[in-house]
Amino acid sequence: MGTIGQDIRYGVRMLVKHRLTTLVCVAALALGIGVNAAMFSVAEAFLLHPVPFENSDRIVALVDSRPSQGIDTNSVSPVTYLEWKAQAHSFDKMGAYVWDTINLTGDREAEKAQAFAISPNFFDLLGVHPLMGRTFLPEEDQVGKDQVIVLSYGLWERRYASDPLILGKKIKVDGKTLEIVGVMRKGFDYPKPAEAWVPLSFNAKQRTIRDSRYLWVLAHLKPQVSVQQATAEMRTIAVQQAEAYPDAYKGWTLRVLTIPNFATDSLTRQFTFLLLGAVGFVLLIACADVANVQFARVTGRHKELAVRTAMGASRSRIIRQLLTESVLLSLAGAVLGLLLAMWWVYLIVSHMPPEVAKFIAGWNTIRLDANAFLFTLAIAISSGIVSGIAPSWLHSETNISETLKESGRGASTGPSRHRLRSVLVIAEIALALILLVGAGLLVKGFRALIVVHENFRPATVLTLNLDLPEMQYKEKPGRTAFYAQVLQRLAALPHVQSAGLATYVPYAGGGGTGVSPFTIEGRAPEERGETPSTIVETISPDYFRLMNIGLRGGRELSDSDGDATPPVAVISQNVAKRYFSGGNPLGKKLKIGKADADSPWLTIVGIVDDVHYTWVDKQEYPTIYRSYRQAPPFYTSLVLRTNGDPLTSVSAVRSAVGEVDPDLPLFDVLPFDRVITNSIVGIAYVAAMMTILGLIALVLASVGIYGVMSYSVGERTHEIGVRMAMGATSNDVQRLILRNGLFLTIVGMAIGLPMALGIAYALSSILFGVRVADPFAFVALPLLLAAVATVACYLPARRAVRMDPLTALRYE
């Protein structure tokens, strides 16, 4: 035991003695370990505990997927759920929930809240209990007995000032009167971002719906049942359902996901893994740097190690001694790295807008916790070992007697050492290139998204949402009149240039849009399950002009398209291209829904530019526009083009709408540019982090190549002196050194490039605007790397030529 203490004391002394290299190593490791600790905290939140309850690995989500359309997680229909519940034996509890935005009115200012309609056993299934009161009773899923509500802690605190006597109070929700029966614990907001829960009830008609999918189903596994077993059972049930009702299930496949997999969508997971890989690369580069320094150090200490060996130090003792030093080094790096990580985590958390953060599962659990600490310790020790093992291994016993002789002949380095150092530099360059290209592509993709938006001139647009209560606005004319009045009043406001409405504003609400099948008149019904689908936008006629969406043919919608005139539609260019290739779509007819749907035939009157709705889409989605006058919606977004800062108009807008309907809450009131940045904040994070990692990699790799080159210059001092004494010019010497370094750089890039190409293929398949053959990523960035490497080689080369040949000759 005492000898370990000796190793440590000696190690510390060596590190202090070689202050500069120690500092470089600690800094490199701190950067490498720091980004890993920070990224670990993020990944832990996303992948390990994204939900605010325990035992999430015993709870599964049963979802539908539709691989042919790239839908990997979809809700299911009521009958599907009810049949599962009746037939499955793998679970002791099964429940469902539905998204349900509610209007809170009556007692206070009208407000929109995110509620979920849940089956009564839902909280029980998750294993959570209320802070006050109770959750739902089994019979409360029956229509008539469902007039109850459970509040989240946040809503209770905000709207009801944490009223301790809230239980039993009645509040107005969507025009109905509900009794508050419970308040959940602080921080519980599942499913994100729940503010309230109401019972999920099915009426007789809903109990027969098979092909309308809107239920999310969760189930708790019985104690002895594994996820695999449950999956097998559910697959069997799903196959039986599909055989019995082929129309409803054609193309759909059941998936069983554990809660962490369900809560964090696959794109988030992919990007999390991408970043985990990237930070891993950065750590590897840092380790290679440290290994190089250790190599130089071990070589310089050849004599010392030989003496130790002669004194009877076994090989393992020597290795232990050297490893102690590099582990000490990396522990110092870890301490500094943890500080950096704390700062990074702070930056990550604080830059996320709250209106986005509330949707991200696990976001509020991102912190450097005990696990992150242990992880850091583990990677610190392993990077100490990784960076120390090769150098100490290379110190072999074979030449001790040689080293111990006076001549100093033994101080030279064997060829294997040179080769390993070169391999390390090559690996660093290759990894740095991969990271740089990855970063470059992500930045390009991100910029492509920004460019797409500039066309909207979003800085002067205000967007807000409203949802007309069904009971009050049951009739179409009432809705049409409401919208017409609101738009008229809004357009008349002082700073407002024009006002419009649309079902979905691009990029709003995370970019989610519903899609519907549609049918073109006179076409044979498509293959079952392969019906063309489209986004259906219901807009006001001036929406196109307001949003700068260009007309490509025919005419726009007009205010004269109304109830009394034939129903019309405008299509996006890719509908025209995809489904009317060659022909002229104007005047043709289509309808929303499948061939047998009883919706009206719409005459195509115009074609407009494609619109990109979400960064997740690699291409624009087909869109069909209708006028609100012909199909007035309940839910809509208002968009206003203003003269300047859109937020200055908010109160005027609120009162203008209030004049038409004082009980109607307006929500998500945001400038359009904010909507856009919110929706791409995730990819912005990824792009920013990759850029930082790419730059760190660039710096670390150039430190590595600088270290190796300046070491080799030191080693070749004598040789250089001789060459210069023999008449070599400084150019000759410089070229000699530079050629050496550039050779390593070029080999590294040649190895890194194919791998970078692989990353480019992967990214181009998940990101809008990323092309594989990207000149910025594949020409400019490699050139940058080569330039930095050249500078890193040039500095030691210049030092070499400045040497006085006489000193160089004496140097041995």
Add this chain to the structure above:
Amino acid sequence: MSDTATLIKMEGVKKVFLTDEVETHALEEIHLEIKKGQYISIAGPSGCGKSTLLSILGLLDSPSDGTYMLNGQPVGKLTISERTRIRNREIGFIFQAFNLIGDLTVYENVELPLTYRGTSSAERKQKVQNALERVGMAHRLRHYPSQLSGGQQQRVAVARALVGDPLILMADEPTGNLDSKNGEAVMELLRDLHRNGATVCMVTHDQRYANFAERTIHLFDGRIVEETKEAGVSV
């Protein structure tokens, strides 16, 4: 005292160095027997293979050919860890170059063989103190080798060789850097060790010191060319 068992037996030992395709025959056909407790000196002109022979004797290097039996055991069959153990427990070295570790203090340099032996720290302290007193360097515990003169460094190197009470001492020109007074002192230390039963193999150019030994082996071009036995010098 007069234990006559054979400690070292070399038969046909050769050492060939290969550098840049050039073969250097440092040792050719060495036959040598050394009994336990003997004090032998090795003499010969520069480059004749003295240090090489000593390295092989001290298990720092291996012969290219021939057999070397140490204590009746063929050395060639030893594993690396056995060789290490023997070097550590049974052999002490004094190098031609002192080979002190620049980053360790005098105390730590001397302590080194004990450290690798797993001696307790109290015992280490005691032994190091003793050894340094014997060479008259006890007042320089905390100094680093670079702060000592050449002769002082040599004495520390001797203390390091003595500290573990080795059974065999390999000394390569232990007096090469010393004035005659210090040289005498070092030789006295070696004699002490020998009196206590250790086997000593010493390389020296100095005839005066060679006379301390019971036997002198003369090397020339890697071969033993002559052996002389001194009478009555050993006690």
